[in-house]
Amino acid sequence: MNKILLVPFDASPSSERALRYAVDTAKEDGSKLIILNVQFDYNTRNVRRFATQDQIKSYLDDAARESFDRAEEFLKDSDVDYTLRKRMGIPDQVILEEASDSDADIIVMGTRGVGRVKGAILGSVSYGVLQSTTIPVTIVP
Template identity: 35%
Template sequence: MTALLVPVDGSPSSLNALQAALNFLKNDTSARLHVISVQPPILSGNVKRFVPAETIDDYYNEEGEKALASAREMLEKSGAAANVSVQVGPVAETVVEYAKSHQCDHIVMGTRGMGYIKGLVLGSITTKVLSLTDLPVTLIK
């Protein structure tokens, strides 16, 4: 059974990656698809000191769901079943750990996300995932 992981951030590149994954899995009815949005943790101790944990969790979920909105629409239109979730942690490390813990065989991801440095040929998160995982990674523009 094939299990693909597609991390999305709402960027065109990540949505193209999801479409590619859907195309890969079109004829494989036993395949599993995981779609995640990873929210980087708030590192400031001051925020955590003055803002309740529940409010911070709500923020992570709200931002994650914004990033997943277009992906959910794509999944609904395709009729594909997927495990969709919001994760919190260092982005690249969380993607790799999720893939490992959910026994994914392959990661399909965009080459560049919503980061502030648009001019890089390959995004920093993508580069880090490539360096951290032993799984095959397919990059989609």
């Protein structure tokens, strides 16, 4: 049975390097990739004061589509089996939930994403995943 590699992807340079690594790994051993884009849930009372639910949904869909378009540039000629998934919520929590839901064998992620908060060595999302997961994580610098 082929392994499942979960690759959180936000089109940042770090996530692009992680995706390249995951694609190379999948080519070697026939793993399947799940490319996960996590969007914050901006559908809050304060945000709805300035934007409709349809506008919020459209913004989130557009942001995910941009990331997926970028990911598919790396994947188009790879002959690697992959699935694109978009979820909303707090990134490290959603990554862990997706890893469990999809029975991922390993999480392959970059050190930093496009978020505002940056750690000294690892980004806050990478650090949160490392601290809470029960499956192997490969952090690609």
